[in-house]
Amino acid sequence: MSKFFGYLLSPVFYFFFGLMLVIFHPIQWLCHRFFGYKAHKLSVDILNFFLTYCQLFLFNSISFKNSYNLPTDRPIIFAANHQSMYDIPALIWFLRKHHAKFISKIELTKGIPSISINLRLGGGANIDRKDNKQAIMEIIKLGRRMKDNNWSTVIFPEGTRAKDGKVKTFQFGGIATLLKSVPNALVVPVAIENSWKIVRFGMFPLSTGNAIKWTVLKPIESEGKTPNEITIEAENEIRKLLHQPLS
Template sequence: MKKLLGYLLTPIFYLTFGLFLAIFHPIQWICYKLFGYAAHKRSVDVLNFFLTYSQLTLLNGISFKNGHQLPTDRPIIFVANHQSMYDIPSLIWFLRKHHPKFISKIELTKGIPSISFNLKYGGGANIDRKDSKQSIGEIIKLGRRMNEKNWSTVIFAEGTRAKDGKMKPFQVGGIATLLKIVPNALLVPVAIENSWRVVRNGTYPLNALLPLKWTVLAPIERGDKSAEELVLQAENAIKKQIGK
């Protein structure tokens, strides 16, 4: 049933999703070039609201749960599992008051309406995976911006998408680098569920009638824990939530 509905609804989803990307590309340009960061961020927030709820065209449900009072006056490192590209819009929208930034492949800064513009000018880190020196340098710059502006960063610690929903071991490197630059950052795990099922069949058909879930888990204070211990604690918390 889900796959059958997907054949019918996927074209509508892609048309809706693509239309929002096309509409907001010039809006982002105007906001950034004429009015600066704050206006640009608002345009990105609204874009990602529409991208998030484009899932309704597939009859997919959106559930975001956060029972924690997270601070806005200190940097946060959100550590999440990664299941599909559709993880990202909801994180940007629902965590918007924390100014979430991402560590992305530099190749994505070109050729994708709206998304490439935001990656290029939104304040995240765009890394060349073939150049470790450049990658570390970009993450350090991001950490400095987090310190200066109390921004947050979202890190998909598996390093790549778990296409079957089964979590891969979390990597420590990027988080450890950020913690050196932002030692007072709060670590917050975020569990993502069922996003992988949307693209279970590839790009067509997308699956319908899925309960998509994002759950903010208990924050982790650094204390005297090492980066390895912090990441393992976040990994175990997410595993417990999603049952993987």
């Protein structure tokens, strides 16, 4: 039934999702050009509110749980498992007070309404996966911006999407590189559930009637721990919540 309704509802979802991207593309440019970072960020936050709740057109529910009073006066590295592209809008919206930035492929900085312009202007790191030196330098620059502005970063340590929902082994390179620039950063695991189900049939039809959940887990202080230890701890906390075998 999920697939059947997907054939009916996916066009509606894609229409409104695409419409939001087209509408907010010039809005972002105007906000950045004439009013600066704060106005641009506000436009991005509002865009991602609409992108997140476009899931309602598919009868997918949205749940974000955060039981922790996370600081806004120090950088945070949010380490999340990654299941689909639909993980990202909710993270931007629900973590908006933390100014969460992303590490993205440089190819995405061109050709995609709203998304490309945000990647170019939003303050994240756009890396060339074929140029390891460039990638490391971009992440270091992002770390410096985090330190200077008390911004945060969302990182997907798996390195790729888990299309079946099973958590892949976390790689510690990204967290280690960021911690070199912001050694006082708080590392916060975020568990994502059921986002993979949206695209389990592919891009069309999208799946319907799923309970999509984002859960903020207990923060990890980096002091006295190696990046490898921190990464393993974050991975295992996510695995526990998702009831998957520990690494």
